[in-house]
Amino acid sequence: MNVFSILSDVLKLEKVYAIFGIIVFTGILTLSSRYVPSEGVGGGGTSPFERPVVLLQYATIGISLILLALRPKSAFRVVWRDPFLWGLVLMTPISFVWSDFPSFSLKRGISTLQTTMFGVYLASRYDRKELLDIVTWALGITAVFSFLYTLALPGSGIEKGIHSGAWRGPLVHKNVLAQLTALISLPTCLAAIHSPPKYRKRLWAVFIITVLLVLLTRSKTGLMVFLTLMMLVPLFKILQSRGGIAIPVMIFAIFVVSSGTTILAENWEPFLYGLGKDPSLSGRTYLWQASIDMIRLRPWFGYGYQAFWQGTGAANQVWLAIRYVAPHSHNGFINISLDLGLVGLFFFVMSLLTMFVRGIALLRIEKSPAEMWPLLYASFLLLYNQTESTIIQHNNLFWILHVAVSLSLGYVRKLSPSEVREYRDKQAYFAAMNETPSSPSPSLNSAKFSE
Incomplete structure (x- = not known):
């Protein structure tokens, strides 16, 4: 096994860590609905998995701090952006x-500052497309797990009492699941739009599961937020290709309504x-x-x-x-x-x-x-x-x-004309040498970022 294959395995393992870390912070691993009664039923309780999950959260943060320390330049580059x-x-x-x-x-x-470090790690380690892919994987797994959990354990995953019949999945309350699934609809929808055809059907299937979960929670806020976000997707798509003020005004009107x-x-x-x-x-x-x-x-x-x-x-x-x-x-x-x-x-x-x-x-x-x-x-x-x-x-x-x-x-x-010419010269050079640049150059239509 050569150095490059080892490095590739390490990078894949790091992505698995990032995906698992996001899943840990969703709260689904506590299986709270199994141990905490529904609102209005009475009684109380806590999940025996809460403490282990908290330990996993701190382990995730600890690993992210180590990885940030190993790549200080990339960490400092993103820290100053906001x-x-x-x-x-x-x-x-x-x-x-x-x-x-x-x-x-x-x-x-202090705990919030520590939690923030995991977000810094994600921003410094992955570009926006990679970050979207990682979030899609993590939240897609969360949605499927929540759906299957409720089907397997309806006595726990479906509310009794005040919100009888509403789904809460493995979480403590239906509104918590609604909030999470409204979020999950975003990356799964975007990933399905731009994914290769061989993955598209699977991603749309996950998106449909997410929509079902939003509906089954019976949350009015969750449903309204989901519908609004879905209306914004085509408008933002139009905004990519058209100027003028009509689309921004329409977007603002949708927010207000x-x-x-x-x-x-x-x-x-x-x-x-x-x-x-x-x-x-x-x-x-x-x-x-x-x-x-x-x-x-x-x-x-x-x-x-x-x-x-x-x-x-x-x-x-x-x-x-x-x-x-x-x-x-x-x-x-x-x-x-x-x-x-x-x-x-x-x-x-x-x-x-x-x-x-x-x-x-x-x-x-x-x-x-x-x-x-x-x-x-x-x-x-x-x-x-x-x-x-x-x-x-x-x-x-x-x-x-x-x-x-x-x-x-x-x-x-936007890139200036001189930067466009420089970009073309570099691409022509590397094409002639049958090589690729050591660091990715921006595309002709790309944004240029300065710190």
Whole structure:
């Protein structure tokens, strides 16, 4: 066995590690639905697999730190691409200074910083197409496993109680599965579009399974986000080949309409029944108002990272106002404002805006369907955080992908005429020498990235 074959095996093993690492952070390996009762059934419980899965998560992070140390240049190259992201990340452990629960915020902040390193590894090790392939493999396996698990163990995988009949798969709640499967639809759809014909049928089959899971969860938010993202795919495709403002205006209109529809769907009872009814019918609007009132008391830096919703913390005032114990604000933008104030919200919004701006610039230059992935993921974050909270959480897949996607995008510009001529000269030279460049050159239509 020669050196090249050994190196090839090592690289394949590293991809397997990346795929497995993403699966670990989806939460499906805890098999929580097997041990935790459905909402409204009563009782409690925890999965015996939670601790082993946490250990796997830390092992994944540890390996990523080692691999980053072995490739410091590639790591430093991507780290500087999104300063707003790092402003947000560094606020999490520092927030112990003003937190109502200093040790808790410090511990969770350090854990979040560690989780971020796995996203940095993915961005520094793989280009965007490779990253999309890895995410597709990992999330495709997750979707198929969740589907088969529920068919094999319907007593665990299908909700009882309040949400009776809705699928939750191996996860703790139907909304958690809906959120995950709405995300899974993106990479599987894009991969099916640009994959070779021999793989296309399999990928479309996985996509169909994902769609079924979204429907079977009976989540209104999950369905609305999924439908919106699917409407955006052809519009982003048109955006790749056409100029003008018609398509961007249409995309903006879809965001506005879908956002309003999602909020209305999740808060239908208050519009119908008005105030003064049972808290179970109050929807999220009262929770949002009570949370915003608390933000006004400490607007700039919040109550400390993940400190607000602690049992003896400031959340008691919100719970008294809405008359039930909410685990979070059910809105990512409100939640981050409670944790890290308007400063933290500014960092997140600017990071998300950077993803949109660079994603659109990239989409204008590159023609591959894979280049739609950053824009679609940013859209997913924007839509889902209106009724759920997926912003900067420790050991959380959505945060890892935010880091990986954001840091995979550099500054984009078209090649100048002189750079095009230089590119052609290089390609002609290597073609004459029957060689390939030691490092890939950009295509004539490609984006050029500077750090």
